[in-house]
Amino acid sequence: MATEDARYRSSSQYRVWSYSPARLQELRASTNALAKQQIAPHLPADPAPDFVTAEEELRLVQWATVELLRAGEFLGIPTEIRATAAIFFRRFYVTNSVMTYAPTELLKTSLFFACKAENHHMSLGELSSKLQGTTAEQILAGEFLLCQGMRFCFDVHHPFRALEGAILELRRQAPHEEERIRQAHVRTREILKFSPLMTDVYFHYTPSQIMMAALQMVDAGFVDMLIPGSGSGDDTATAAYTQMRDRIMGAIANCRTMLEEEPPSRLTEFWITPMKPLRRKLQKCRDPARLDLVAYQRSKREEALNKEKKDANIADDDVFGGGGSARDTKRRKVDAVEDPFGPAL
Amino acid sequence: MPRETQAEENFTLDRCPACGRMRYLNHDMEFRVSTICYHAICTVCIRNNFHQGPSKCPIMSCGKTLRTKDFKKAWFQDLGIQREVDIRRRVATVFNKVEEDFQDLDSYNAYLEDVECLTDDLVNGDDDKKKLAELKLQQWEAEHRAEIERNRRLANESEATRRKRMAAEEALAQQRRELEIQEEAEEKLKERKFREEMLDSLQQGEQGKANEAVNKILLKKRGQHKKDVAMEAAGAPALSIRGLVDKKRTAAVVDEGPYDPFMGLDLLPTRVDVSKERLAQYDNDTLKKVKMDDAWKAGGYSAEEYLSRALFEAFAGLGVFVDEEMGERGVSTQGAAQAAATGVTGGKMDID
Structure with a gap:
């Protein structure tokens, strides 16, 4: 096994955030069902609430991702960090529903947190002043939720540096095709800036596979140059290599079909798809308790404070035990505390 | 005198429970606490009651026999805490094993829990539990005196001298074992010789020698009997600690080569x-x-x-195929599993 693969397998992107398509679909369906179950009691039952489906949720997330990318561009955040923010955002909505937490709020939090995670300093005041009608508190309200939602996996592996490497390799192999390589570089980067973030390829493929797929969309000849077919020869090593190459090519082809669903031109054309009806539908079935995240967090904090006060009122005798109960107090259970890493995936 | 419970008594009381003198009238009044029953009385009472030797505790309900040397100044105002600290100090001097004495953390933790249970019995337990715990503690102390002493000394030693001493101990033990084997062989030889002699002497009918031989056998048997009794006594329920390090095994240090931070992962x-x-x-x-x-x-x-x-x-990561490798992970429904299978073989992904 190549050491490259072993190293990728040790990343959190592989260990925690890689799913087969079926598993991802299943996760989204269960997230949707759970959210419905939780929200239903809080909504008026008379006209039965019309919840958004898992597919509609995904469309809403995609729409919000476009908004996120545009906001990132407007704020002058570098490409890689925009991509990180988009991936944080999409990961969050795998196990959280748009009905529970508003995507329009979380996308700002994602941008802010991605800047933090990628060491790109952007002060909270600067960000909130640039985004109209947003307070610093609103951005911070979802921060911990976001971290929890993505299981504290802050390291996202992007295909951008892989593309740099591939272009370097191509330049070395074909020095006379400077112009063709330059064009391929620019266009592949355009694709990588948008298509992978809009589709689920980050969940299903590795960065280098995504990069190869994008490169194949632009210039298939270059991919063959980077992953050359084996020469003639029928020993076992060659056979194994050919088999591996076929599998890699299969994965790249699958990834490419996914990427082609969202070509980069969609960034500017996305508004053509009517999103208003869906957003209106979402407004009607949102969790009323979490409509205002700031107020929600504040109430939670106050609740916690009150609880502590109540604890302080307990007499010393009850805590230290008057004699016989000393053993019991020693074995007080602590598992009532909420797990900071959230429930199981 | 009103009956007072132990918890209510306090050595800063304004009134000595034994003689009834008031602090208000005697400014230099000092209290001492007995380490046996934890009653606090004033120094004058101690002198009066105990300077002629052991006597009963002046608190009526107590009835324990005390001596002058049993009294000391209490460090803590709350005598309950003073007592617990004293007990814990005593237990800690007896159960003074350290983590290195154990094979793994689990057994060390189990040991700590046992000790804590015993301490708790001594501190908070009822009379039966207290008595049992006290017995256990004394038994352990009596049986492991040498070891306890050794651990105590060890705690003050540095690591280097410790290792040196361990090696020396090991060598000594080896010597002792060899000596033992040798002695055993000699013993056996002697016994065989003796038996032959005895049979010879019995055969030859020499009365005096035969008697002597029989007496010798009897003496030997008696010694054996004494040993048996000791073994039986040792079989009584006592503390046993599991998971102690087998010193023979740790002596051989395995050379694992230089430390590799990547655990053998090749980064090239x-x-x-x-x-x-x-x-x-x-x-x-x-x-x-x-x-x-x-x-x-x-x-x-x-x-x-x-x-x-x-x-x-x-x-x-080119050779990492997520949908195949993660396919088995948690695909719970049959339909989903099938979708995963088709996703792998077919060119079209069923996403969105």
Whole structure:
């Protein structure tokens, strides 16, 4: 096994955030069902609430991702960090529903947190002043939720540096095709800036596979140059290599079909798809308790404070035990505390 | 005198419970606490009651026999805490094993829990529990006196001297074992000789010698009997500690070679060549800038580092097939499993 693969397998992107398509679909369906179950009691039952489906949720997330990318561009955040923010955002909505937490709020939090995670300093005041009608508190309200939602996996592996490497390799192999390589570089980067973030390829493929797929969309000849077919020869090593190459090519082809669903031109054309009806539908079935995240967090904090006060009122005798109960107090259970890493995936 | 419970008594009381003198009238009144029953009485009472030798505790309900040396100044105002601290100190001097004495953390933790249970019995337990715990403690102390003493000394020793002493101990034990084996062999030889002699003497009918021989046998048997009794006594329920380090085993240190922070993970890429000569062949605009301008390199920026990382990432994970490897992970429904299977074989993904 190549050491490259072993190293990728040790990343959190592989260990925690890689799913087969079926598993991802299943996760989204269960997230949707759970959210419905939780929200239903809080909504008026008379006209039965019309919840958004898992597919509609995904469309809403995609729409919000476009908004996120545009906001990132407007704020002058570098490409890689925009991509990180988009991936944080999409990961969050795998196990959280748009009905529970508003995507329009979380996308700002994602941008802010991605800047933090990628060491790109952007002060909270600067960000909130640039985004109209947003307070610093609103951005911070979802921060911990976001971290929890993505299981504290802050390291996202992007295909951008892989593309740099591939272009370097191509330049070395074909020095006379400077112009063709330059064009391929620019266009592949355009694709990588948008298509992978809009589709689920980050969940299903590795960065280098995504990069190869994008490169194949632009210039298939270059991919063959980077992953050359084996020469003639029928020993076992060659056979194994050919088999591996076929599998890699299969994965790249699958990834490419996914990427082609969202070509980069969609960034500017996305508004053509009517999103208003869906957003209106979402407004009607949102969790009323979490409509205002700031107020929600504040109430939670106050609740916690009150609880502590109540604890302080307990007499010393009850805590230290008057004699016989000393053993019991020693074995007080602590598992009532909420797990900071959230429930199981 | 009103009956007072132990918890209510306090050595800063304004009134001595034994003689009834008031602090208000005697400013230099001092209290001492008995370490047996934890009653606090004033120094005058102690002198009066105990200077002629042991006597009963002046508190009516107590009835314990005390001596002058049993009284001391209490460190804590709350005598309950004073008592617990004293008990804990005593238990800690007896159960003074350290983590290195155990094979793993689990057994050490189990040991700590046992000790804590015993301490708790002594501190908070009812009479039966207290008595039982006290018995256990004394038994352990009596049986492991040498070991306890050794551990105590050890705690003050440095690591280096400790290792040296362990080696010396090991050597001594080896010597002792050899000596024992030798003695055993000699013993056996002697016994055989003796038996032959005895049989000979019985055969020859020498009365005096035969009697002597029989007496000798009886004496030997008696010694054996004494040993048996001791063994039986030892079989009574006592503390046993599991998971102690087998000293013979730890003596042999396994050489594991130098420490490898990556646990054997080879970091050299296999799909691209990142040797220095090869890296020199790569070129782009950034690299040109780096090569031209020393200001880039002043901060520690290395073109090789950038190149090898970019090339590594271009091929890293190419052979990782997520949908196959993660397919088994948690696909619970049959339909989903089927979808996963078709996703692998078919060209079209069923997503969105």
